Amino acid sequence: MTGNVPKRRGSFLWYNFCHDPMAVVSVGVLILLLFGAVLAVWIAPQNPFDPASLNLMNSFYPPVWMEGGQLSHVLGTDDQGRDLFSAILYGTRVSLIVGMGAVTLSVIVGVSIGLLAGYAGGWTEALLMRAADVQLTVPAILIALMIDGFARAALPSAVHEDIVLYVLIFSIGIADWPQYARVVRSATLRERVAGYVAAARVIGVAPAAIVLRHIVPNVITPVLVLAALGLALAVIAEATLSFLGVGMPATTPSLGTLIRVGNDYLFSGEWWIILFPSLTLVLLALSVNVLGDWMRAALSPRLR
Amino acid sequence: MALMSLIAFLLFNYVGDPVNNMVGQEASFQDRQELRSRLGLDDPFIVQFGRFIGNAVRGDFGISYRMQRPVEELIIQRLPATLELVLVSALLANIMGIPLGIFTAIRRNSWLSRLLLTASLVGVSLPTFVIGIGLIYLFSVSLGWLPSFGRGETVEIGWWTTGILTLAGLKALILPALTLGLFQMTFIQRLVRAEMIEVLESDHIRTARAMGISRTLVNYKYALRSTLLPVITIIGLKLGELIAFSIVTETVFQWPGIGLLFIQAVSFADIPVMAAYLVMVAFVFVFISLVIDVLYYLVDPRLRAVGSGGLS
Numbered sequence: 001m002t003g004n005v006p007k008r009r010g011s012f013l014w015y016n017f018c019h020d021p022m023a024v025v026s027v028g029v030l031i032l033l034l035f036g037a038v039l040a041v042w043i044a045p046q047n048p049f050d051p052a053s054l055n056l057m058n059s060f061y062p063p064v065w066m067e068g069g070q071l072s073h074v075l076g077t078d079d080q081g082r083d084l085f086s087a088i089l090y091g092t093r094v095s096l097i098v099g100m101g102a103v104t105l106s107v108i109v110g111v112s113i114g115l116l117a118g119y120a121g122g123w124t125e126a127l128l129m130r131a132a133d134v135q136l137t138v139p140a141i142l143i144a145l146m147i148d149g150f151a152r153a154a155l156p157s158a159v160h161e162d163i164v165l166y167v168l169i170f171s172i173g174i175a176d177w178p179q180y181a182r183v184v185r186s187a188t189l190r191e192r193v194a195g196y197v198a199a200a201r202v203i204g205v206a207p208a209a210i211v212l213r214h215i216v217p218n219v220i221t222p223v224l225v226l227a228a229l230g231l232a233l234a235v236i237a238e239a240t241l242s243f244l245g246v247g248m249p250a251t252t253p254s255l256g257t258l259i260r261v262g263n264d265y266l267f268s269g270e271w272w273i274i275l276f277p278s279l280t281l282v283l284l285a286l287s288v289n290v291l292g293d294w295m296r297a298a299l300s301p302r303l304r
Numbered sequence: 305m306a307l308m309s310l311i312a313f314l315l316f317n318y319v320g321d322p323v324n325n326m327v328g329q330e331a332s333f334q335d336r337q338e339l340r341s342r343l344g345l346d347d348p349f350i351v352q353f354g355r356f357i358g359n360a361v362r363g364d365f366g367i368s369y370r371m372q373r374p375v376e377e378l379i380i381q382r383l384p385a386t387l388e389l390v391l392v393s394a395l396l397a398n399i400m401g402i403p404l405g406i407f408t409a410i411r412r413n414s415w416l417s418r419l420l421l422t423a424s425l426v427g428v429s430l431p432t433f434v435i436g437i438g439l440i441y442l443f444s445v446s447l448g449w450l451p452s453f454g455r456g457e458t459v460e461i462g463w464w465t466t467g468i469l470t471l472a473g474l475k476a477l478i479l480p481a482l483t484l485g486l487f488q489m490t491f492i493q494r495l496v497r498a499e500m501i502e503v504l505e506s507d508h509i510r511t512a513r514a515m516g517i518s519r520t521l522v523n524y525k526y527a528l529r530s531t532l533l534p535v536i537t538i539i540g541l542k543l544g545e546l547i548a549f550s551i552v553t554e555t556v557f558q559w560p561g562i563g564l565l566f567i568q569a570v571s572f573a574d575i576p577v578m579a580a581y582l583v584m585v586a587f588v589f590v591f592i593s594l595v596i597d598v599l600y601y602l603v604d605p606r607l608r609a610v611g612s613g614g615l616s
Contacts, residue, residue, distance in 0.1 A: 022422075136541070138589065139548035145570070146582070236431045240552055243433045244567055259434070263556075266441060278434050286429035293425060 016298045023294040026287035033284055037093035084272065087258055088280050094254040095284070098168050099235035103227050105173030110180025111223060115211050117181065118188025129185065132178035140175035141237055147171035148246050168247055172237045176230060180223055187219035221299050228292035232285045239281055255281040375580045379562055386561030389553065390546050392477060393485030398539065401489040405496025406531075409504065410523055420493070427490030432549050436483040436556035443479060451476045484553045488542055495538060500531045533600070540596040544589050 017023055077083055113132070117125040135143070151167045191197060192215070200210050235255075241247035242256025243263075250257055255277050262274025404424075408417035443450045503509060504527055512522045551563035558564070562581060569577035 139545040141545075141551075142548040142585070145548075145551070232429060236429075239431055240433060243431075244552065244555055246567075246570065259437070263437060266437065266445065271441070274437065278437070282430055282434060285431070286426060289425055289429045 013298055017294070020294055022290050026290035026294075029283055029287040030291065033092055033280070033287075034096070036089050037096050084258075084276055087253060088255070088277055091253050091255045091258050091277060092280060092284065094165070094248055094252060095235050095238055095256070095281070098165065098172065098238040098248075098254065099231050101169035102173035102176070102234040102238070103230045105169060106176035106230065107180055107223060107227050109174065110177035111184050111216075111220075113177065114181040114184025115188055115215065115219075118185040119192060119207070119211050119215070125185070128181070132181050135175075136178045140172070140233075141240060143175035144168075144171040144237060144241060145244075145246065147174065148241060164248060165252075168238055168241065172234050172241075175237075176234070179230075180226060183222050183226060184219050187222065188215055191215050191218050225292060225296045225299055228288060228295055232288040232292065235281070235288070236285055255284075375576045378565060378577065379580060379584065382560055382562045382565050385559060386547070386550055386554070386563055388477070389480055389484060389559060389561060390543075390550055393481040393483075393488065394543060394546055396481055396485035397488035397492055400485075401492030402496055402535075404489075404493040406500060406523075406528065408493065409497045409500035412501065421497075424490040424493050427486060428494070430487070432483060432487055432552045433556050435486055436479070436553060439479050439483055440556070450479055480553050480557045480559050483556065484546060484549060487549070488546060491542065492535075492539060496531060496535055499534055500527060503527045503530045506530075536599050537596055540592050540599075543592055544585075547585060547588060 113128050117128040148167060148171045151171070188211075197210060197214060200214055205214075238247060238254060239256030239259065242254050243260045245260060248254040248257045250261060253261070258277035259274055259281070262270075262277060265271075265273050404420060408420050411417050504523075508530075509522060509527050512526055513519075547563075550559075550561060551567055553559065554561045554563035555567055562584075565577060566581045569581070
């Protein structure tokens with residue numbers, strides 16, 4: 001790993017990675033954000049989800065370096081006296097949970113459907129891919145809005161508030177499966193006729209085992225790249241829904257909810273309430289995108 | 305796709321109680337019943353659904369539960385605002401995105417195209433609403449140059465109200481259109497670049513170059529043409545996305561279009577408005593894919609030679 005001529009694929013990737021400063025920086029930022037989100041309970045000076053810890057007297061403190069700022073609230077406080085630094089740590093956690101959950105869901109659904117369509121062929125393939133095409137024409141955000149609106153209307157609001165996280169994961173995740181299905185299907189079509197698959201079939205390996213043990217490892221690389229880029233999109237989609245007021249409620253805010261709250265105070269001069277959550281969101285999306293872009297260039301140059 | 309929106313109507317129709325949302329806490333049971341029967345909510349489900357389809361074909365989507373006015377009236381009143389916004393930002397995105405994509409593909413290694421590429425990565429990472437808020441803060445709050453909400457002054461031409469003809473209307477249009485178009489622009493730029501690089505490396509371009517045809521001609525006549533084919537499809541699909549994201553932009557700028565109407569309808573469970581919006585959006589999508597197919601036919605001579613149509 002020390003600048004030798006790269007021999008194996010792993011060390012080639014490492015070499016490539018070390019020579020792309022943007023990728024290194026974005027991984028650094030991501031690790032920082034991830035740590036902040038995972039360790040929020042221990043790092044955050046205040047639990048912003050707990051109404052008892054909030055004090056209205058503390059509202060609208062500016063950041064610490066400005067006049068009137070408090071050392072205990074580094075980035076200032078919002079309208080309810082919520083410490084912004086803590087709220088952002090917790091909010092990043094919510095955003096990441098929804099984003100990762102949604103991507104996991106769409107990868108599982110998309111890869112399964114893609115494998116099924118590619119390996120089974122025939123009318124199964126035609127039907128599944130047709131469905132993918134139809135869904136692809138409808139923008140993901142609209143699908144998510146529809147599902148979320150449906151859940152909102154169908155469930156009593158108390159129940160809805162408890163499961164809103166899962167509703168969001170489902171509605172964002174389910175909107176995104178077609179692109180994984182398409183990539184996996186076309187890769188599966190290529191692999192299906194390869195010699196090793198024919199060999200496995202000849203010695204009597206069950207179809208399910210062929211697909212899972214032999215084909216999946218060969219088609220998964222482009223999925224990883226798409227998933228990385230998909231994570232950025234999912235985080236943005238969650239923030240957008242929350243911003244529109246159909247996502248996370250103000251009691252368990254995500255970054256999008258924080259931005260929505262802050263938007264009300266933009267005109268009255270409390271700019272920090274909206275600036276810091278927005279910066280965090282953009283930083284998160286940007287570093288994931290940079291990393292995904294690097295992965296695309298390094299792993300599968302043909303994928304766009 | 306029209307079918308899908310009807311399924312959506314089915315779903316929405318089953319859930320939520322619009323009467324509860326419309327009348328206050330104090331309304332008596334009698335009042336509620338009266339309102340129910342007036343809105344036709346007491347009828348069996350099949351009757352309601354049949355009535356919905358029958359009316360929808362005639363362009364009648366019923367009465368908005370919240371505003372107590374015919375839905376089609378509301379939509380027609382607000383449609384011009386959204387269409388203007390979407391078309392202007394689509395124009396903006398294409399006029400800027402395509403040349404930028406071509407430039408970054410042809411001069412792949414110049415510092416300017418690297419800068420543009422990095423900038424486009426930032427553009428893809430910026431959520432629409434953050435762009436909108438940022439623009440408002442910069443141009444409305446800090447500089448005070450442009451209005452931050454509404455359409456400004458509008459002129460009526462028949463039933464169509466337009467903001468393009470007045471100065472105030474144009475000024476009000478700039479920020480929302482930029483907001484909506486920026487994401488699309490960066491996306492189109494990256495797409496055109498990727499496609500064009502692939503085309504530039506293909507055999508027919510190499511042959512053309514080897515034959516000594518001038519670079520400009522090769523780039524703009526032969527390469528550009530093969531590039532635009534897949535780009536048209538995706539830009540068309542993205543037009544649908546513009547309509548969807550106009551919901552976000554209209555919320556940020558309080559733009560009185562149908563996106564704002566829809567999001568307000570969602571929070572009030574105003575089913576007729578939601579259903580009408582979905583049917584209309586589905587119609588727009590079908591229309592767009594039709595236009596794409598026709599454009600394909602015009603751009604790709606191979607399809608004309610086959611001539612049998614039947615592409616999708």
